[in-house]
Amino acid sequence: MSPSAERASVSRLADRAGARWQEHAPVSFGETSVAATWTPSDADEVAHALAASAELGAAVLPRGAGTQADCGNLPERADCFLSSAALETIDALDASEGVCHAGAGTPLARLQAAAVEAGWELPLEDAGRGSSLGGVLATARLTPRAQGFGRVRNVVLGLEIAHANGTVTRCGGRVVKNVTGYDLAKLYLGSLGSLGVLCGAWLRLRPKPQRVVRLESDPGTETASRAVDWARRASVRACAVREGATKAGAAIELAGDAASVAADRDALIAEGLQEAEDVDLFAHPAADGHLEFQLSFLPTRWPALAAHLRDLSVGYCAWPGLGVLSVQFDADAERAFALAGEAAAIAEGRWRCETPSLAGERDVFGATDAESALGRALKAQFDPAGVLNPGRMAGRL
Amino acid sequence: MASAPDASSRSALIPALEAVVGRERCLSTPEELLVYECDGLTSHVATPTAVVFPETTEEVQALVRACRTAGVPFVPRGAGTGLSGGALASDDAVVVECSRMQAIRHIDVENRIAVVEPGVVNADLSVAAKPHGLFYAPDPSSQLACTLGGNVAENSGGPHTLKYGTTTDHVLALELVLPDGACITLGDASGLAPGFDWVGAVVGSEGTLGIVTAMTVRLEPIPERVETLLAIFDDVVSACRAVGRIIESGLVPAALEIVDQRTIRAVEDSVYAAGLPRDAGAILIVELDGPDVALDAQIAEVQTHCRADGAERVEVARDETERTQFWRARKGAFGAMGRLAPDLYVHDAVVPRTALPEVLAKVCEIGDRYGLTLSNVFHAGDGNLHPNISFDRRDPDEMARVIAAGEAILRTCVEAGGVITGEHGVGSEKSDYISLVFGEADLDAMQKLRSVFDPERVCNPGKIFPTTRFCAESNPKARGYDRVPFG
Numbered sequence: 001m002s003p004s005a006e007r008a009s010v011s012r013l014a015d016r017a018g019a020r021w022q023e024h025a026p027v028s029f030g031e032t033s034v035a036a037t038w039t040p041s042d043a044d045e046v047a048h049a050l051a052a053s054a055e056l057g058a059a060v061l062p063r064g065a066g067t068q069a070d071c072g073n074l075p076e077r078a079d080c081f082l083s084s085a086a087l088e089t090i091d092a093l094d095a096s097e098g099v100c101h102a103g104a105g106t107p108l109a110r111l112q113a114a115a116v117e118a119g120w121e122l123p124l125e126d127a128g129r130g131s132s133l134g135g136v137l138a139t140a141r142l143t144p145r146a147q148g149f150g151r152v153r154n155v156v157l158g159l160e161i162a163h164a165n166g167t168v169t170r171c172g173g174r175v176v177k178n179v180t181g182y183d184l185a186k187l188y189l190g191s192l193g194s195l196g197v198l199c200g201a202w203l204r205l206r207p208k209p210q211r212v213v214r215l216e217s218d219p220g221t222e223t224a225s226r227a228v229d230w231a232r233r234a235s236v237r238a239c240a241v242r243e244g245a246t247k248a249g250a251a252i253e254l255a256g257d258a259a260s261v262a263a264d265r266d267a268l269i270a271e272g273l274q275e276a277e278d279v280d281l282f283a284h285p286a287a288d289g290h291l292e293f294q295l296s297f298l299p300t301r302w303p304a305l306a307a308h309l310r311d312l313s314v315g316y317c318a319w320p321g322l323g324v325l326s327v328q329f330d331a332d333a334e335r336a337f338a339l340a341g342e343a344a345a346i347a348e349g350r351w352r353c354e355t356p357s358l359a360g361e362r363d364v365f366g367a368t369d370a371e372s373a374l375g376r377a378l379k380a381q382f383d384p385a386g387v388l389n390p391g392r393m394a395g396r397l
Numbered sequence: 398m399a400s401a402p403d404a405s406s407r408s409a410l411i412p413a414l415e416a417v418v419g420r421e422r423c424l425s426t427p428e429e430l431l432v433y434e435c436d437g438l439t440s441h442v443a444t445p446t447a448v449v450f451p452e453t454t455e456e457v458q459a460l461v462r463a464c465r466t467a468g469v470p471f472v473p474r475g476a477g478t479g480l481s482g483g484a485l486a487s488d489d490a491v492v493v494e495c496s497r498m499q500a501i502r503h504i505d506v507e508n509r510i511a512v513v514e515p516g517v518v519n520a521d522l523s524v525a526a527k528p529h530g531l532f533y534a535p536d537p538s539s540q541l542a543c544t545l546g547g548n549v550a551e552n553s554g555g556p557h558t559l560k561y562g563t564t565t566d567h568v569l570a571l572e573l574v575l576p577d578g579a580c581i582t583l584g585d586a587s588g589l590a591p592g593f594d595w596v597g598a599v600v601g602s603e604g605t606l607g608i609v610t611a612m613t614v615r616l617e618p619i620p621e622r623v624e625t626l627l628a629i630f631d632d633v634v635s636a637c638r639a640v641g642r643i644i645e646s647g648l649v650p651a652a653l654e655i656v657d658q659r660t661i662r663a664v665e666d667s668v669y670a671a672g673l674p675r676d677a678g679a680i681l682i683v684e685l686d687g688p689d690v691a692l693d694a695q696i697a698e699v700q701t702h703c704r705a706d707g708a709e710r711v712e713v714a715r716d717e718t719e720r721t722q723f724w725r726a727r728k729g730a731f732g733a734m735g736r737l738a739p740d741l742y743v744h745d746a747v748v749p750r751t752a753l754p755e756v757l758a759k760v761c762e763i764g765d766r767y768g769l770t771l772s773n774v775f776h777a778g779d780g781n782l783h784p785n786i787s788f789d790r791r792d793p794d795e796m797a798r799v800i801a802a803g804e805a806i807l808r809t810c811v812e813a814g815g816v817i818t819g820e821h822g823v824g825s826e827k828s829d830y831i832s833l834v835f836g837e838a839d840l841d842a843m844q845k846l847r848s849v850f851d852p853e854r855v856c857n858p859g860k861i862f863p864t865t866r867f868c869a870e871s872n873p874k875a876r877g878y879d880r881v882p883f884g
Binding site for chain 2: 099119177181186210235257258259263322366367381
């Protein structure tokens with residue numbers, strides 16, 4: 001689209017949005033920059049905004065707190081942000097059932113606090129980024145406590161989604177067991193708003209643990225080889241192992257019934273770990289100019305993978321209980337992607353690039369041909385006009 | 398819809414199928430096909446064009462292509478234990494029976510995964526994994542017969558899903574033959590393939606998106622200790638209240654199962670007799686598992702909660718024999734029903750757990766109103782009801798009352814904030830009731846997913862989605878019911 005046509009489409013969008021439109025300083029994503037935000041007041045208005053965008057040939061970038069811009073590929077184009085800020089509600093929190101319903105714009109921290117107040121725990125986390133619920137669900141990032149919490153896909157019971165055809169649909173429900181129709185929620189979670197915009201969700205809560213204990217170990221070459229066994233103890237909720245320039249060693253969080261936690265604590269202390277006030281479970285952000293990758297691995301491939309990265313003198317943060325690690329390469333994109341491919345082959349896993357701004361033309365997901373073909377067909381069904389986050393999803397959809 | 402096949406392409410189909418699997422593994426005479434006219438839902442019957450038994454992925458692909466050439470739809474089938482008519486051969490379909498694909502290809506003990514074919518019987522995988530200290534967690538009550546391929550199609554649950562989750566939580570990767578005959582792999586053994594969660598979309602799609610020919614599943618370590626408790630209550634409501642207390646206290650038992658008085662009596666009159674008091678209003682089975690050190694405190698807590706709601710007795714199984722006996726009351730229930738009538742309609746619906754007492758009372762009232770023998774066995778921890786209706790399908794009047802009562806039960810559950818199926822699937826049984834839960838736009842989104850895999854609707858047609866081909870009486874919309882609001 002020419003710059004003048006682009007301006008025309010933005011001004012027509014602004015007309016449709018009326019008072020819900022706000023212009024601001026441009027925010028850049030590689031070549032794409034966005035200088036306006038449409039903030040719909042409810043799910044129906046989100047759907048209306050999408051339908052208007054489809055009609056005008058515009059593209060939107062769904063946005064919560066703006067903390068997940070580094071997830072997925074860079075957007076190919078975007079005429080405005082579509083903000084979930086007005087969808088901030090906790091409209092059900094059933095303390096006897098252990099389920100809640102919240103709007104996509106609800107800050108995760110607010111929902112976490114509400115769950116705790118009701119005697120439960122929200123099994124979602126965002127490394128303290130200040131993310132919105134919608135952002136956490138649309139990216140479905142793996143986090144260290146997913147070992148104990150379950151993954152995002154296990155936490156979500158039902159969703160409301162606004163679509164590019166102007167409809168709002170529901171899938172799943174509020175009950176914890178449900179096979180009524182296709183499990184579409186699984187597809188929407190982690191789809192980066194490429195199929196529709198997440199407006200609200202039913203979530204499953206977890207009982208608050210009776211006791212939480214944190215432990216850490218001093219760095220040592222044995223740490224990596226023993227960490228899989230440590231991580232597999234019954235009450236381990238998260239286990240992170242770091243090697244490299246930053247403080248190395250293992251960090252473990254135990255959570256659950258008092259007796260199991262005490263038993264695991266004693267066993268791990270006997271293995272040489274010490275109790276700690278607080279531990280660092282998350283991977284550190286990539287250093288300037290470094291390409292970051294998330295790699296999955298099979299537990300048995302872990303020693304070989306750790307040795308390989310040590311040989312390369314590359315630091316990493318691994319979650320052995322989940323079979324995932326974050327690694328950064330100080331190299332140009334071509335070399336870094338080649339290194340990620342080698343490491344994934346050793347790991348018998350997959351890679352995903354976490355620094356899209358440095359990936360050039362490469363798909364950060366490394367989607368296979370079969371996945372890309374299916375993805376294209378899915379995108380054509382749900383978003384034929386390419387309104388929703390074009391280019392960000394796997395296969396550059 | 399697939400275009401209607403002409404007579405010549407249809408007549409060429411059987412030889413084409415036989416060319417792939419040989420005569421031995423292709424059934425096509427009326428008496429051979431009789432066995433395959435229904436699955437566990439005996440009230441829905443359709444005769445397939447043929448039943449074929451592939452043994453390899455390549456054979457499945459060739460069979461699918463032969464069906465496509467002839468313009469005939471096809472239906473994947475496992476052991477036929479499904480209870481929603483999911484394996485019904487609608488539209489003269491060819492049944493692709495996967496029971497001969499039964500290799501456990503690989504158990505990777507260190508990585509706690511198994512690669513299996515779809516015809517592997519659910520319980521057999523746990524038997525094979527047991528020497529390695531592992532088991533496969535989803536355990537439908539039919540686990541001695543049902544296959545893992547069928548479990549994937551239905552996203553099967555079972556008593557222990559309260560703690561361990563359903564099939565979808567245990568499947569890492571799938572090999573899938575698409576409705577055009579191509580074969581693809583979705584997901585990977587690490588369970589972390591980036592991009593769309595295709596595995597999550599295919600699990601529970603009731604065999605409408607393709608035919609699963611292999612799967613990688615997660616195995617769990619066998620818990621250090623398992624304890625089974627049996628609590629006896631005066632009535633179902635008290636048992637439900639005790640379940641509420643247990644869940645709210647933060648305990649996560651492996652199972653919380655309630656059996657009502659009608660079922661207890663049927664069980665005690667049968668070969669499954671477990672020595673239960675015939676005058677008990679309800680029994681609650683609580684299974685706790687986990688580290689040895691954790692369970693003493695949990696047992697005491699469960700006993701306290703049960704007694705607080707008037708349980709007369711709370712017994713802890715002393716050994717494996719007694720544990721099996723406790724479970725007999727639950728797992729033998731369906732078999733015991735066989736003494737009451739020739740047919741059994743096993744219903745499946747879910748309500749918010751707190752609505753259970755009120756909904757159960759209504760369900761029993763519906764059974765009485767229609768003059769039916771109705772009893773309840775259910776997964777109380779997650780609100781998953783299984784009202785069982787004993788009947789004789791040869792009596793048209795009784796059959797009509799069974800269908801009417803079933804519909805009334807589903808409406809009651811949806812009105813209470815629940816859904817029409819928790820683990821059996823929609824299948825052909827409830828395809829016209831799905832509109833009680835989902836509106837047109839919701840179903841349209843599901844159809845979009847279907848179009849990605851099966852644009853011509855040749856793979857297991859007539860399931861999940863409302864059709865206009867059923868008689869109008871069975872369509873709730875035809876009787877003016879409005880869609881029940883969600884949430």
